[in-house]
Amino acid sequence: MSKQKLKVGLIFGGRSGEHEVSLNSARSVFAAMDKDKYDVTLIGISKTGQWLISGDAVLALTGETNQQSAMLLPDPTEKSLLQVSSDTETRSVAPIAELDVVFPVMHGTFGEDGAIQGLFEMADLAYVGSGVVGSAVGMDKTIFKAVMVANNIPVLPYVSTTRSAINADIDAVMTQITTDLNYPVFIKPANLGSSVGISKATTATELRDGLLEAARWDRRIVVEQGIDAREVEVSVLGNDDPIASIAGEIAPKRDFYDYEAKYVTDDSELIIPANLDAVQMDAIRALAVEAYKAIDAAGLSRVDFLLDKQTGELWINEINTLPGFTDISMYPKLWAATGISYSDLIDKLIEFALARKQDRDATVRSFDVPEA
Numbered sequence: 052m053s054k055q056k057l058k059v060g061l062i063f064g065g066r067s068g069e070h071e072v073s074l075n076s077a078r079s080v081f082a083a084m085d086k087d088k089y090d091v092t093l094i095g096i097s098k099t100g101q102w103l104i105s106g107d108a109v110l111a112l113t114g115e116t117n118q119q120s121a122m123l124l125p126d127p128t129e130k131s132l133l134q135v136s137s138d139t140e141t142r143s144v145a146p147i148a149e150l151d152v153v154f155p156v157m158h159g160t161f162g163e164d165g166a167i168q169g170l171f172e173m174a175d176l177a178y179v180g181s182g183v184v185g186s187a188v189g190m191d192k193t194i195f196k197a198v199m200v201a202n203n204i205p206v207l208p209y210v211s212t213t214r215s216a217i218n219a220d221i222d223a224v225m226t227q228i229t230t231d232l233n234y235p236v237f238i239k240p241a242n243l244g245s246s247v248g249i250s251k252a253t254t255a256t257e258l259r260d261g262l263l264e265a266a267r268w269d270r271r272i273v274v275e276q277g278i279d280a281r282e283v284e285v286s287v288l289g290n291d292d293p294i295a296s297i298a299g300e301i302a303p304k305r306d307f308y309d310y311e312a313k314y315v316t317d318d319s320e321l322i323i324p325a326n327l328d329a330v331q332m333d334a335i336r337a338l339a340v341e342a343y344k345a346i347d348a349a350g351l352s353r354v355d356f357l358l359d360k361q362t363g364e365l366w367i368n369e370i371n372t373l374p375g376f377t378d379i380s381m382y383p384k385l386w387a388a389t390g391i392s393y394s395d396l397i398d399k400l401i402e403f404a405l406a407r408k409q410d411r412d413a414t415v416r417s418f419d420v421p422e423a
Contacts, residue, residue: 056087056088056089056090057088057089057090057151057152057401058089058090058092058148058149058150058151058152059084059089059090059091059092059150059151059152059153059154059401060091060092060094060123060132060148060150060152060153060154061077061080061081061084061091061092061093061094061153061154061156062094062095062096062153062154062155062156062157062167063076063077063093063094063095063096063155063156063157064077064095064096064097064098064157065096065098065100065157065159065160065161065162065167066096066098066099066100066160066161067157067158067159067160067161067162067243068159068160068243068247068248068268069157069158069159069162069243069247070098070159072158072375072377073156073157073158073159073162074095075375075377076156076158076375076376076377076380077093077095077156077376079376079377079378079380079393080154080156080376080397081093083393083394083397084394084397085394085397085398088398089401092104092132092147092148092150094121094132096157096161096162100161101120102120102121102122102123103119103120103121104119104120104121104132104134104147104148119134119135119137120134120135120137121133121134121135121147122135122144123170123174124174125170125173125174126173126174127173127174127175129146129174130149130150130174130175130176131146131147131148131149131150132146132147132148132149132150133145133146133147134146134147150176151177151405152176152177152178152179152401152404152405152408153171153176153177153178153179154178154179154397154400154401154404155167155168155171155178155179155180155373156373156376157373158371158373158374158375159190159242159243159247160190160242160243160269162373163186163189163190163371163372163373164186164187164190164191164242165182165183165184165185165186165187165190168180168181168182168183168186169183172411176408177404177405177407177408178404178408179350179351179400179401179403179404180349180350180351180372180373180400180404181346181347181348181349181350181352181372181373182347182349182407184346184347185346185347185348185349185372186372186373188346188347189346189348189352189369189370189371189372190242190372191241191242191271192239192241192242192273192369193209193211193241193271193273195346195369195370196209196273198345198346199342199345199367202341202342202345204338204341204342204345204367205364205365205366205367206366206367206368207275207276207278207357207366207368208231208232208275208276209232209273209274209275209276210227210228210231210232210273210274211241211271211272211273211274212224212227212228212262212271212272212273212274213270213271213272214266214269214270214271214272215270217262217263217266217272218266221259221262221263224262225255225258225259225262228258228274229255229258232274232275232276233276234252234253234254234258234277235251235252235253235277236251236252236258236274236275236276236277237249237250237251237252237274237275237277238250238251238252238258238261238262238264238265238272238273238274239265239272239273239274239275240265240266240268240269240271240272241269241271241272241273242269242271243268243269247268248264248265248267248268248269249265250264250265251277262274278357278359278366279359279360279361280357280358280359280360280366281300281325281357281358281360282300282301282303282355282356282357282358282368283298283299283300283301283325283327283335283355283356283357283358284298284299284300284301284353284354284355284356284381284385285297285298285299285335285336285339285353285354285356285385286351286352286353286354286374286381286382286383286385286386286389287339287340287343287348287351287352287353287354288350288351288386288391288396288399288400288403289349289350289403290349290350290403290406290407290410293340293343293344293348294340295336295337295339295340295354296336296385296386296388296389297323297324297325297332297336297385297388297389298324298325298327298332298335298336298356298385299321299322299323299324299325299381299384299385299388300321300322300323300325300326301319301320301321301322301381302319302320302321302322303319321379321381321384323384323385323388324388331358331365334365335356335365338354338356338365338367339354339356342354342367342370343370346370348370348372349403349407350400350403350404350407351372351373351374351382351400351403352370352371352372352374353370353371353374353381353382353385354367354369354370354371355367355368355369355370355371356368383396
């Protein structure tokens, strides 16, 4: 008798500036999944938040196939993805696919920030990646830095601000930044990744423009001290006892490793392993695991570091709890170089998702009040 396939919901797209990156990641993950092991349901989320299912949900999101609405209820007694009828007058839902585990291949807001993880928790489903807390802290650059400081993990000087403060008095915000930091600085939306909305400023004009651009993408903005640094990254895998890959280095041909360099042109050099001595390599891998544990990450993360070219000081830059999974993404490339293939990596992530669910199931959810 053949072993029953695991029913996996591959979820991608979403209401995020990283929507297109997610589609590319989903294509790569789906192509690498062992169809003899997994019965995969493709679930696309449009830019407006509509859940879609079809023979090829990636094409459905680009308008190239018929779109069929779907939904997942926050109901632990209903383990199925539901298909929504197209008849608006007699709208109905019906189960279309049972799910054993969901694999979100989503980046940015509503996918990497704990929002959809909360839905999975409510639905009592196993899912790949960090939980609500780990996702939210990893996503929010300001909160992440505060957690790193609390755990004595070095971060560069920074200033946090808000869209409302920028709209009310951008000159005052700029004065605060230039008082605390020196040019160059990097301006970033607090809750976005893939370098969307990020800019480098070396003048007051560039700082003003960068603040206005970042404020388009998030209500909270972080401005970081720029340094002459090497960009080093480590992939982390696991739940309570995670392991770190060898470190890799990015040598961007552009001013910095921006969205186009990451996903469009592929013109940055990825150096794997990074040119580090044994002591530096061990220190970076250990610090990556420490940061991963500090935010209660699970499943996977890519941890990014800055290594000062002059002083050799090491600074943690950020953690990505659902890193890019495209064919030119650093996360799977680092694991391939460490000895775990792309398809084996997917298997391990699903195994960790099921183990995390088993751990959650061991938690007592009700309390019997003793009689007086």
